[in-house]
Amino acid sequence: MRKAWSILPEEWKPLLVERGVRPFRAEQILQALYRDWIDDWDQATTLPKELRERLKAEFPLTDAEIRAVSRGLDGTEKLLVGFEDGEAVETVLIPARDRFTQCISTQVGCAMGCVFCASGSQGIVRSLEADEIVAQFMLGRRRGEITNIVVMGMGEPFVNYDATMRALRLINSGRGPNLGARHVTISTCGIVPGFARLAAEGIQFELSVSLHAPTDELRSELMPVNRRWPLDELIAACAAYTRQTKRIITFEYTVIKGVNDSREMAEELARVVRQVPMAKVNLIPLSPVAHRPDLKTPDEQTMLMFLDVLMKRRVQTMLRRSRGKDANAACGQLRLSRAATPMRTTSPHRPSSPVE
Numbered sequence: 259m260r261k262a263w264s265i266l267p268e269e270w271k272p273l274l275v276e277r278g279v280r281p282f283r284a285e286q287i288l289q290a291l292y293r294d295w296i297d298d299w300d301q302a303t304t305l306p307k308e309l310r311e312r313l314k315a316e317f318p319l320t321d322a323e324i325r326a327v328s329r330g331l332d333g334t335e336k337l338l339v340g341f342e343d344g345e346a347v348e349t350v351l352i353p354a355r356d357r358f359t360q361c362i363s364t365q366v367g368c369a370m371g372c373v374f375c376a377s378g379s380q381g382i383v384r385s386l387e388a389d390e391i392v393a394q395f396m397l398g399r400r401r402g403e404i405t406n407i408v409v410m411g412m413g414e415p416f417v418n419y420d421a422t423m424r425a426l427r428l429i430n431s432g433r434g435p436n437l438g439a440r441h442v443t444i445s446t447c448g449i450v451p452g453f454a455r456l457a458a459e460g461i462q463f464e465l466s467v468s469l470h471a472p473t474d475e476l477r478s479e480l481m482p483v484n485r486r487w488p489l490d491e492l493i494a495a496c497a498a499y500t501r502q503t504k505r506i507i508t509f510e511y512t513v514i515k516g517v518n519d520s521r522e523m524a525e526e527l528a529r530v531v532r533q534v535p536m537a538k539v540n541l542i543p544l545s546p547v548a549h550r551p552d553l554k555t556p557d558e559q560t561m562l563m564f565l566d567v568l569m570k571r572r573v574q575t576m577l578r579r580s581r582g583k584d585a586n587a588a589c590g591q592l593r594l595s596r597a598a599t600p601m602r603t604t605s606p607h608r609p610s611s612p613v614e
C-alpha cells in the first residue's frame with residue numbers, strides 16, 4: 259500500500275485517473291496535504307466523503323507520533339518519532355537567529371559503526387520508507403516553520419538512497435512543502451557510489467561528508483566505512499562531484515582530544531581537502547558520548563590551532579559548535595537514555611551551528 263506522504267505531487271493525477279477519479283481532485287489533495295497540512299483525511303473537507311474513505315484505504319497518512327521530547331537550554335528540541343511497527347527515530351529541531359533547522363533520520367539505527375556515534379553502536383534495525391522520512395518533517399513543522407533540513411540524523415542516507423531522495427524531492431517540490439533545494443543538506447559518511455548518483459539527479463541539494471580523520475589508518479579506526487572506500491577513492495569521488503555539479507562539498511571534521519587533534523593531522527587535513535576543487539571544512543569539537551567515555555572534547559586552543567593551520571593553507575573553514583548537548587542531541591543519546599523502554603530511536607552525524 260502506498261502512503262500519501264510518499265507520493266510526489268506529479269504522481270497524484272495519474273494515480274487518481276487510473277482509479278476513475280476526476281483529475282482536478284489531485285490539486286485539492288495537494289492543497290489539503292501541503293497547504294492545509296492535514297494529518298487525517300477526514301480534515302480534507304473539500305473532498306467528498308466517499309473519496310476521503312478511498313484515500314484512507316488506499317493512500318493512508320503515515321501513522322507517526324512524537325513519543326518523547328528532550329529540550330536543551332539553547333532551544334534545541336529532540337523528538338523521538340515512533341512508527342506503526344513500534345520502531346522510532348530521532349529528529350532534532352535547531353533554532354537560530356534567522357533559521358529553524360531540522361535534522362532528520364533515514365534509518366532506525368545504522369550499520370556504519372562510526373566509533374563516536376551512539377547510532378552506530380546500536381547496529382541497523384531497518385531503513386525508513388520515504389513517507390516516514392517526510393513524517394518527521396511534518397511533525398517538526400508543527401513546532402515552527404522549518405527553513406532548513408540536514409539529513410544528518412540516524413542512519414546513512416546513501417544506504418537508503420531511493421527513499422531518501424523521494425522524501426527530499428517531495429519536501430522540495432513547489433506543489434509540496436516547497437523547501438528550497440539549497441536549504442537541504444545531505445550528509446554521508448562516504449558511500450562512494452552515492453556521489454555519482456546524486457550528481458546525476460541534477461538537483462541542487464547541498465552535500466556534506468563526514469571525514470573526521472585525514473589518514474586511512476586513523477579513519478578506518480574511527481569509521482569502518484573507510485576500509486571499503488579509502489580516502490583516495492572518497493576524495494576522487496568528491497572531486498568528480500564538484501566538477502560535475504559545480505557545487506561545493508562541506509567536510510565535517512569532529513575534533514577528538516588526543517585522537518585526531520595534532521598539528522600534523524591539521525596539516526594533513528588541509529592537504530587532503532585541497533584535492534577537491536570546491537570544498538570547505540566544518541570543525542566541530544566532539545560532544546561527550548556516553549558509550550565512549552574515553553573520547554574527550556578538545557580545548558578551545560586546539561580548535562583555534564586547527565582553524566589557523568587550515569586558514570593559512572587557504573582552506574575555507576568554519577569553527578562550529580555542537581547544538582543541544584543538554585537535549586541529548588549528540589548521536590543516539592535520547593535513544594540510549596530511553597533504552598529501558600521498548601522504544602527505539604537515535605541519531606547521527608550530529609547537528610552543529612557556527613560559533614557565535
Ligand code: SF4
Nearest residue numbers: 368370372375378413
Ligand atoms: S555517524 Fe552517521 S554513518 Fe556513522 S554510525 Fe552514526 S549515523 Fe551511521
